Amino acid sequence: xxxxxxxxRQRAFTRRRFIQSSAALGAPWMLHPAQAxxxxxxxxxxxxxxxxxxxxxxxxxxxxxxLLPTSCVLEVSRFGAPDLTVLHTTIAVYKQSVxxxxxxxxxxxxxxxxxxxxxxWRTGLYYASFGTGAKACYVPFVVRPAQRRAGVNVLVQIxxxxxxxxxxxxxxxxxxxxxxxGVRASSVSFDRPLIDPKAYGFDGWTSTFVxxxxxxxxxxxxxxxxxxxxxxxxxxxxxxxxxxTAGHDEYWSLPMRxxxxxxxxxxxxxxxxxxxxxxxxxxxADSTNRSLVCYKSAADPSTNPATKTINWRSLTPSNxxxxxxxxxxxxxxxxxxxxxxxxxxxxxxxxAHWAFAGLSFSQGASFGAGYVGYExxxxxxxxxxxxxxxxxxxDGSQATLRILAQADASDWNARAQAYGLPxxxxxxGAVAVFSRGGSQGTVFNAGSTDWVYGFTPELNGQAPTPLxxxxxxxxxxxxxxxxxxxxxxxxxxxxxxxTPSCYFTIGAEVPAGKPQLEGTAFVALAAPxxxxxxxxxxxxxxDSALSGVRFHYAxxxxxxxxxxxxxxxxxxxxxxxxxxxxxxxxQFRRSDADGRMVxxxxxxxxxxxxxxxxxxxxxxxxx
Numbered sequence: 001x002x003x004x005x006x007x008x009r010q011r012a013f014t015r016r017r018f019i020q021s022s023a024a025l026g027a028p029w030m031l032h033p034a035q036a037x038x039x040x041x042x043x044x045x046x047x048x049x050x051x052x053x054x055x056x057x058x059x060x061x062x063x064x065x066x067l068l069p070t071s072c073v074l075e076v077s078r079f080g081a082p083d084l085t086v087l088h089t090t091i092a093v094y095k096q097s098v099x100x101x102x103x104x105x106x107x108x109x110x111x112x113x114x115x116x117x118x119x120x121w122r123t124g125l126y127y128a129s130f131g132t133g134a135k136a137c138y139v140p141f142v143v144r145p146a147q148r149r150a151g152v153n154v155l156v157q158i159x160x161x162x163x164x165x166x167x168x169x170x171x172x173x174x175x176x177x178x179x180x181x182g183v184r185a186s187s188v189s190f191d192r193p194l195i196d197p198k199a200y201g202f203d204g205w206t207s208t209f210v211x212x213x214x215x216x217x218x219x220x221x222x223x224x225x226x227x228x229x230x231x232x233x234x235x236x237x238x239x240x241x242x243x244x245t246a247g248h249d250e251y252w253s254l255p256m257r258x259x260x261x262x263x264x265x266x267x268x269x270x271x272x273x274x275x276x277x278x279x280x281x282x283x284x285a286d287s288t289n290r291s292l293v294c295y296k297s298a299a300d301p302s303t304n305p306a307t308k309t310i311n312w313r314s315l316t317p318s319n320x321x322x323x324x325x326x327x328x329x330x331x332x333x334x335x336x337x338x339x340x341x342x343x344x345x346x347x348x349x350x351x352a353h354w355a356f357a358g359l360s361f362s363q364g365a366s367f368g369a370g371y372v373g374y375e376x377x378x379x380x381x382x383x384x385x386x387x388x389x390x391x392x393x394x395d396g397s398q399a400t401l402r403i404l405a406q407a408d409a410s411d412w413n414a415r416a417q418a419y420g421l422p423x424x425x426x427x428x429g430a431v432a433v434f435s436r437g438g439s440q441g442t443v444f445n446a447g448s449t450d451w452v453y454g455f456t457p458e459l460n461g462q463a464p465t466p467l468x469x470x471x472x473x474x475x476x477x478x479x480x481x482x483x484x485x486x487x488x489x490x491x492x493x494x495x496x497x498x499t500p501s502c503y504f505t506i507g508a509e510v511p512a513g514k515p516q517l518e519g520t521a522f523v524a525l526a527a528p529x530x531x532x533x534x535x536x537x538x539x540x541x542x543d544s545a546l547s548g549v550r551f552h553y554a555x556x557x558x559x560x561x562x563x564x565x566x567x568x569x570x571x572x573x574x575x576x577x578x579x580x581x582x583x584x585x586x587q588f589r590r591s592d593a594d595g596r597m598v599x600x601x602x603x604x605x606x607x608x609x610x611x612x613x614x615x616x617x618x619x620x621x622x623x
Contacts, residue, residue: 102170106191205247232259275449320396333409376429386519393508437527
């Protein structure tokens, strides 16, 4: 990972990159893909409101008068497929001054319009437009439901924190590159207009994702980052099965993470279609949640080490974002230059996984070239002999993380330098999924900011891309109660030998003796679940712990101990008998010339000559 200084240097190119992404798509649902310079400037009192709550608008006409009002058309539309205009009126707007401290303390203009959100307005992403033509400006906000709608299992978060972090209205943002004097602020206010909603993600990632959801007819409710921070515990406990966020959700508070973690621990699921997710910890200055604080250094005066506004993994104690999301930018890559990004694809490593259902992928198939980046997230990994990638857990990722596909962007920095560009971050992008087991839910992570841009061909009337189809699989699976299985990995001291010394684990650690990772032997459950029983791991007393391994699901683990086997503990959980959706794991054995017995386990019913099949040892969920 680059230093903060290097990262800020990279960000100097970020704004051009965002604009290029949106404009290059040429998508008809973009709010203003070719918008001219605006005249009116406006913002709202809150980022979201429920029906019955009041939302106030503040605006000014820089070219107007402080005494005589300018007549301004105010129109509010719900963003969808198609858009729906829900309010059209005319208001009076005066010239207002911009305080010198507007970036940090807000503009403090008088309200020009107060709106009590009608009960007839559906939850969704809305835009208020002030003026028409070249004088127009656009102010996004969210209408969230008064309560979870009946039958709606999906809650979609609009990442407003990141939008405000990059906004430099009044001269300052949370970045040096677009702040006056090249010095960033340590806090920024929501009480100011957005310089350009298009440049900071609303008219790009967010609009693409929301339009796709609406066009596909998904019944979802909407909220913002601040809602997850302020009332996420109540919001997420109201019956939703799936939480989703997309694009560039970079700035998270501790309550946001805690609320999502609690939701998943209680059986909820999450789909992260974002890159550089939760890279920075933030907090809010007070209970109004209108001032976003992020020092990005040890200069943060907070006396609580858990809420220092720095990288999560730099906290004391460390709290890496991987533990919540599975992946992080720590091992990811970035391409911030306006120079064309390398067409690096995702390469499939687990083609039989449910996320790839209906895609007919084979091992090593590729997809998504052009949609990997501009920032990606990944996990520290090691490669098996079978070419699969498995997490090491050294970066905070869960040992149960399954890396389904991976993009190799390890040459991005070298490519950028060859073009004479400033340095980029080399790394990887990963598509991954994990569950902590038991009754806990599942987290799917697409690991790329531009994942949702993979929906644009379908929105433009073309065939859906694999990214769209994978997302549909994810929504179908995770909008119901579901817990992902864990990989049982097979290690060997002498791979390829007819008499290998084997070790099986769902952990990420390298076993004693440092055997080589051969790949996934089968999948199982990392923790107890309904109708499962613990599977105990034993090794023989006449050999090392890496050979003669046996698994046993009997309720009395002492049974094998009486036959000369040493109990090591519970290896994982499985079914003792055939269960719908499960497959048998067979036990095979053979004896070496020196009398050493070798036992292996496989979902294959036949390992060939020399092996004796003892029949199904237990049953595990199908992959």
